[in-house]
Amino acid sequence: MASLDRFRVVGGAQLCGEVSVTGAKNSVLKLMAASLLAVGKTTITNVPEIADVDIMSDLLTRLGCSVTHIRDCVIIDVPESLGHRADYDLVRKMRASINVLGPLVARIGKAEVALPGGDAIGSRGLDFHIKGLENLGAKAHIEHGYVIASAPHGLIGASVELDFPSVGATENIMTAAVLAKGITTIDNAAREPDVVDLGEFLISMGARIHGLGSSILTITGVESLKPTSHSTIPDRIITGTWAFAAAMTRGDITIHGGRAVDLELPLEKLASAGAIITSTADGIRVRMDSRPKAIDVATLPYPGFPTDLLPMVIALNAIADGHSLVTENVFESRFMFVNELIRLGAQISVDGHHASINGVPELSGAPVEATDIRAGAGLVLAALVSEGETTVDAAFHVDRGYPNFAEHLCSLGAKVSRE
Ligand code: UD1
Numbered sequence: 001m002a003s004l005d006r007f008r009v010v011g012g013a014q015l016c017g018e019v020s021v022t023g024a025k026n027s028v029l030k031l032m033a034a035s036l037l038a039v040g041k042t043t044i045t046n047v048p049e050i051a052d053v054d055i056m057s058d059l060l061t062r063l064g065c066s067v068t069h070i071r072d073c074v075i076i077d078v079p080e081s082l083g084h085r086a087d088y089d090l091v092r093k094m095r096a097s098i099n100v101l102g103p104l105v106a107r108i109g110k111a112e113v114a115l116p117g118g119d120a121i122g123s124r125g126l127d128f129h130i131k132g133l134e135n136l137g138a139k140a141h142i143e144h145g146y147v148i149a150s151a152p153h154g155l156i157g158a159s160v161e162l163d164f165p166s167v168g169a170t171e172n173i174m175t176a177a178v179l180a181k182g183i184t185t186i187d188n189a190a191r192e193p194d195v196v197d198l199g200e201f202l203i204s205m206g207a208r209i210h211g212l213g214s215s216i217l218t219i220t221g222v223e224s225l226k227p228t229s230h231s232t233i234p235d236r237i238i239t240g241t242w243a244f245a246a247a248m249t250r251g252d253i254t255i256h257g258g259r260a261v262d263l264e265l266p267l268e269k270l271a272s273a274g275a276i277i278t279s280t281a282d283g284i285r286v287r288m289d290s291r292p293k294a295i296d297v298a299t300l301p302y303p304g305f306p307t308d309l310l311p312m313v314i315a316l317n318a319i320a321d322g323h324s325l326v327t328e329n330v331f332e333s334r335f336m337f338v339n340e341l342i343r344l345g346a347q348i349s350v351d352g353h354h355a356s357i358n359g360v361p362e363l364s365g366a367p368v369e370a371t372d373i374r375a376g377a378g379l380v381l382a383a384l385v386s387e388g389e390t391t392v393d394a395a396f397h398v399d400r401g402y403p404n405f406a407e408h409l410c411s412l413g414a415k416v417s418r419e
Pocket of ligand 1: 026027095096125126127128129130164165166167168169192307308330331332
């Protein structure tokens with residue numbers, strides 16, 4: 001039934017109040033997958049209440065782990081002997097399943113992981129993941145819809161150069177290299193805070209990694225790793241979403257746990273749109289007193305503007321004062337949701353990977369449909385500044401990234417219900 005759920009939003013409220021940010025989805029799933037690297041009980045805290053955590057728990061359980069989930073804590077008990085196959089029925093639900101590939105090859109010398117397939121935001125290849133593992137001495141190929149990788153005699157450190165700083169490929173290669181013999185360098189590595197969080201998790205297991213947060217990672221392989229305890233970093237995309245919500249609705253939101261350091265460029269952009277951003281004891285406060293000014297944005301790998309906040313920036317520009325140009329450089333189909341915004345009266349034209357937006361003073365409510373997590377959240381923000389009622393179908397997409405989104409919005413004064 002969940003897939004039939006929709007948000008019903010009555011526009012016009014200014015969002016004011018306080019919210020707390022939970023742990024990052026894009027970090028916790030990778031930490032859970034990396035727990036496979038050490039036999040014994042690993043504890044992860046600050047775990048968000050999202051369906052993807054349950055999917056990853058199912059996947060790890062099928063590989064032989066026993067997973068206990070109590071409130072915001074997940075304990076993963078990893079056995080000596082692990083399964084090596086991640087089936088399509090689970091992998092298709094969540095691309096982060098591919099993150100078991102590196103740890104399985106490193107720990108047990110083989111893995112069969114279903115190809116996650118395409119996505120509503122664009123094709124998402126695995127060639128960098130496969131090439132990276134091959135550099136480390138694994139044999140890898142694709143057969144019957146599965147990546148089949150093996151390294152029966154273990155992996156050997158090597159130099160890996162990524163054509164693009166892919167988050168997933170950096171993570172898979174890093175989690176493989178920690179148990180390889182010798183030194184691995186990853187050149188043009190992703191620098192996202194989620195990659196850093198994973199690296200710190202691995203270091204706390206006994207891994208030797210140098211250069212986290214830079215484009216060159218140097219990893220010296222160790223014989224074995226030990227289980228650990230780790231708290232997931234706060235979700236910077238949720239933090240950014242609340243910041244845009246405050247700016248768009250001319251509200252005032254204090255975001256507890258929001259880390260400004262992970263969002264320098266988006267916050268700078270919001271400030272140039274007219275938002276007043278201040279640091280608080282444990283987060284940030286975003287206030288907006290007037291109609292936002294249009295802002296030009298181009299998405300890029302971190303520390304560039306995050307592609308996951310693209311729908312929010314387009315939604316803001318749709319009601320901003322002036323004309324803007326938004327360029328997407330990471331996923332080719334991010335603009336799919338623009339047609340839904342146009343249904344709300346936005347004036348947007350898309351040409352290749354550029355969107356040209358003429359801000360209008362107000363949108364007008366209509367039924368729309370979420371096509372992916374972030375597009376769904378962007379549409380809900382647009383609904384908040386639309387006159388009348390908007391329904392956003394396929395709420396399950398939003399649930400994947402935003403625990404209790406409707407409840408949080410209501411607590412800030414929005415008129416949102418779920419049906
Ligand atoms: C992760 C995030 C996603 C975020 C993205 C970029 C998770 C679960 N998802 O996705 O929310 O939007 O980082 O910050 O953490 N590519 C290839 N070949 C490869 C790998 C990637 O061509 O082997 C391409 C992709 O098609 C895409 C680009 O590289 O165009 C970036 O992808 P990547 O950084 O790998 O994103 P994900 O890890 O899938």
